Amino acid sequence: MDPQTTHLLYLHGFRSSPRSTKARIVADRVARRHPNLQWWCPQLPPSPHDAIDMVMKGIAHWPRKSMAVVGSSLGGYYATYVAGMTRCRAVLLNPAVHPARDLMLYIGDQTAWHDPAEHFYFRPEYIHELRAMEVGPLTRPERVFAIIAKGDEALDWHEMSARYPDSNIKLLEGGDHALSDFEKAHLDDVMAFINPV
Template identity: 70%
Template structure:
């Protein structure tokens, strides 16, 4: 399988300006200019975010697309993989964002632009619950990079969530995967295998 279309989904309060998103975009542009690349700015509403994504990839070839998601984007990527059957790369994926984000209801600032504000609504918790999927049926098509040193999410929950997946479990690391460019970009793109 070679991917002709690659989707990147950023995390909570993040954006297409995230370090990992920019590195993957740069890699695709430089080495695989024929590949369709899309990293949308996701709205705060999980329902709206998934509607935007599914509409955007509606005509993508299911057997030649891949999704990469980080943190909350990893949760969304799991949903996309369940719906489409495509390959998925999950970078410290959120496992139970409905539980974890309940304490963030209220005014929030964007990570890459603190001038940008949004309101995380109470109903977004139910929208997250509605996007939960059972363990992915094609676990061999899932690659997860999980850091034991993640200061936001529990690595035990993350690894338990994806039985049968190919998992790189880091002894240290952090939630952002600060060493992404040097240690993980190559293996991630090899798994995605762009044409």
């Protein structure tokens, strides 16, 4: 039996931020019902290498057995890396599976979803950084819970499902990339899997 989660990391997606709807929903649930749970949702830099370096340094002293990570989209790819390195519990929300391929279309100037005035440059070398983070099959697939929407307009649900064959998968018949019904339909399942104090 796994110990209850004491530390929770949330990783947002590409062009997103800790102000994303899902990040704020989880943060609010943690604040209201799990005030003793250590919560961290950092603003990730555009460089995948810098993002994962910051994350791994930030969780270096977290207890591996009682930490968990939630990742959305590109954050789901990062969360898979974190789970591969730490074997912690992970919840993946429409996780990116082949970002090195998919994000080649986005090389150049980008704007942030939550503040169009905020720009960043997605560099060609970031594609190589993403490739370097591929972790292969997970050693503890049962510690992963993926929510995958067949209606995802950005990512292929077949690829997402195939990436986590031995994990717990909640496959939605419709839905969208943002999981617009996240709070009403999925938040309780996420928190139950994380099993926070």
